[in-house]
Amino acid sequence: MNGSLLCAVQGPIMMITLGVLLAMDQMGNLSFGRTWPVLLIVFGLFKLAERGALHQGDRQG
Amino acid sequence: MRRTSVVAPLLLIVIGALFLARNLYPEIPLLDYLAKYWPFLLIVWGTLRLAEVLFWSASDKPLPRAGVSGGEWVLVIFLCIFGASLHAVRGFNTWWPRNITVGGLDMFGESYDFPIEGQKQVSKTPRIVIEPFRGNARITGADTDTVKITGHRSIRSLDQHGAEVANQSMPFEVTGDANSVTIQDNQDRLSGNRVRVSSEMEIIVPKGASIEAHGRNGDFDITDISGNVEVISDNAGVRLQNIGGDARVDLKRSDVVRAVNVKGLFDLKGRGGDIDLQGIEGPVTVSGAYSGVIQFRNLSKPMRFTGQTTELEIEKLPGQVRMALGDFSAQNLVGPVHLSTRARDIEIADFTNAIEVSVDRGDIELRPGILPLARIDAQTRSGDITLSLPPASKFDLTASTARGDATNDFGAPIRSESQGRGAELRGMVAGGPVVHAHTDHGQVVVRKASAEDKPLTPKSDATDIPAPDKPLKKVEQ
Numbered sequence: 132m133n134g135s136l137l138c139a140v141q142g143p144i145m146m147i148t149l150g151v152l153l154a155m156d157q158m159g160n161l162s163f164g165r166t167w168p169v170l171l172i173v174f175g176l177f178k179l180a181e182r183g184a185l186h187q188g189d190r191q192g
Numbered sequence: 193m194r195r196t197s198v199v200a201p202l203l204l205i206v207i208g209a210l211f212l213a214r215n216l217y218p219e220i221p222l223l224d225y226l227a228k229y230w231p232f233l234l235i236v237w238g239t240l241r242l243a244e245v246l247f248w249s250a251s252d253k254p255l256p257r258a259g260v261s262g263g264e265w266v267l268v269i270f271l272c273i274f275g276a277s278l279h280a281v282r283g284f285n286t287w288w289p290r291n292i293t294v295g296g297l298d299m300f301g302e303s304y305d306f307p308i309e310g311q312k313q314v315s316k317t318p319r320i321v322i323e324p325f326r327g328n329a330r331i332t333g334a335d336t337d338t339v340k341i342t343g344h345r346s347i348r349s350l351d352q353h354g355a356e357v358a359n360q361s362m363p364f365e366v367t368g369d370a371n372s373v374t375i376q377d378n379q380d381r382l383s384g385n386r387v388r389v390s391s392e393m394e395i396i397v398p399k400g401a402s403i404e405a406h407g408r409n410g411d412f413d414i415t416d417i418s419g420n421v422e423v424i425s426d427n428a429g430v431r432l433q434n435i436g437g438d439a440r441v442d443l444k445r446s447d448v449v450r451a452v453n454v455k456g457l458f459d460l461k462g463r464g465g466d467i468d469l470q471g472i473e474g475p476v477t478v479s480g481a482y483s484g485v486i487q488f489r490n491l492s493k494p495m496r497f498t499g500q501t502t503e504l505e506i507e508k509l510p511g512q513v514r515m516a517l518g519d520f521s522a523q524n525l526v527g528p529v530h531l532s533t534r535a536r537d538i539e540i541a542d543f544t545n546a547i548e549v550s551v552d553r554g555d556i557e558l559r560p561g562i563l564p565l566a567r568i569d570a571q572t573r574s575g576d577i578t579l580s581l582p583p584a585s586k587f588d589l590t591a592s593t594a595r596g597d598a599t600n601d602f603g604a605p606i607r608s609e610s611q612g613r614g615a616e617l618r619g620m621v622a623g624g625p626v627v628h629a630h631t632d633h634g635q636v637v638v639r640k641a642s643a644e645d646k647p648l649t650p651k652s653d654a655t656d657i658p659a660p661d662k663p664l665k666k667v668e669q
Contacts, residue, residue: 135255136245142260143241146268150234153272157231 137184141177148173199240217535223278224483230275234268303346304355308391310366311340317400317419318371324406325377327391333399333416339373341366345391358387402437438474486515501534511542527566551575559641568627576634579627580641586624591636592616601639
């Protein structure tokens with residue numbers, strides 16, 4: 132997976148995650164107040180993956 | 193060329209469609225659906241964007257630097273704010289988390305319970321006033337000469353000490369004399385918004401009492417009181433049972449209002465969801481905006497309902513009326529009946545005296561059932577009209593449609609004429625009251641009622657309102 136694709140899918144996936152968390156809050160018992168750290172985790176994972184992709188690019192270039 | 197997303201135009205189309213739907217079908221509580229399901233907009237939006245990015249990537253097109261632009265994020269934030277406030281305004285559970293947990297610690301503290309207690313010797317017929325408070329109250333009449341309150345208040349605070357200080361700053365008070373008692377929870381003496389409080393009260397009063405209850409947020413359950421009852425609240429579910437006097441209920445918001453066996457008049461104002469009234473012996477007036485299932489059963493005096501788009505007047509209701517989204521069904525009414533509404537399918541069976549029904553959009557089915565007929569007037573702009581009249585009916589019919597067919601079961605006395613794209617039935621059957629039906633667009637059917645006609649039954653009892661003995665719901669902290 133190359134870096135630019137990673138950058139591009141990041142926004143949509145964050146948005147879907149946010150939507151899912153809010154929907155879960157609305158529908159069920161898992162309140163957004165409890166689940167919001169998931170957003171941090173997803174964001175962190177992306178940043179980590181980005182770093183990885185960048186390093187790979189450095190080595191290749 | 194700069195690649196632009198398909199999502200923005202799609203979003204515009206969806207918003208346009210929503211507003212159009214709202215204009216065409218005002219009875220559909222679109223805002224309610226929106227309040228409930230708005231997070232799915234985010235999911236759909238994100239999915240579309242993702243699909244787009246993947247598609248571009250697969251077809252080796254240049255990718256945008258960010259999958260979701262800054263402008264879009266701003267829109268998302270607006271959508272969240274809009275959705276959340278809509279959700280709160282529409283009376284669902286408040287969306288914004290009341291207690292955000294960080295590493296197991298509750299940011300807004302924990303809940304501490306303190307008992308509340310009070311009692312007072314009173315006369316047989318005291319007047320009891322409950323000052324505004326957050327929380328639930330169950331008020332029960334009994335053979336006693338004391339007002340007795342038990343219960344507890346829950347105080348949410350960062351620590352035990354804070355909760356204790358808060359508890360002491362708002363002493364629970366029962367004041368007044370033998371004829372007039374005031375119950376004060378004094379929650380408004382609480383300073384600062386770091387602490388939240390709600391109370392649960394169980395109040396036993398003499399049967400002869402009259403009640404004036406004020407609330408901010410919480411349910412009232414009032415049983416076996418022979419005096420007048422008045423409930424005024426910002427947000428409440430109200431259940432009244434066996435009230436000997438008049439009942440007046442004034443709510444800014446509510447999920448359910450239920451009253452069973454009220455000897456005096458019943459007056460309800462405000463906004464809310466479900467209404468269920470049974471066995472009211474005095475006149476009934478209901479006005480305001482109600483989005484749920486509305487049921488009336490066994491009302492002995494005239495009733496008048498004024499909703500956002502529906503107006504209903506009935507002289508007396510030995511049977512029942514049920515209104516749910518897009519439907520109106522009623523059995524066994526004593527007229528004169530007057531009903532006007534925007535968009536509902538209407539079924540009315542077994543009524544006496546004159547009836548007048550007018551609808552903007554919806555079918556009308558009337559089955560008088562009882563002879564002799566009285567004056568009938570049914571009008572719709574768009575929808576079919578069916579009149580099922582007893583075979584021995586006497587009436588003077590004019591039934592017309594501006595666009596559609598007319599069907600007649602009564603044979604010769606009634607002439608059928610087609611006029612342009614419409615049709616008209618006109619004729620006198622043995623001489624009787626005027627029966628008039630008109631639709632701008634739809635069929636008109638005049639038929640003989642037969643014993644095989646399926647009886648009208650309420651569409652479904654699945655949405656029946658829960659019985660009053662269910663526990664009061666917990667007030668969100």
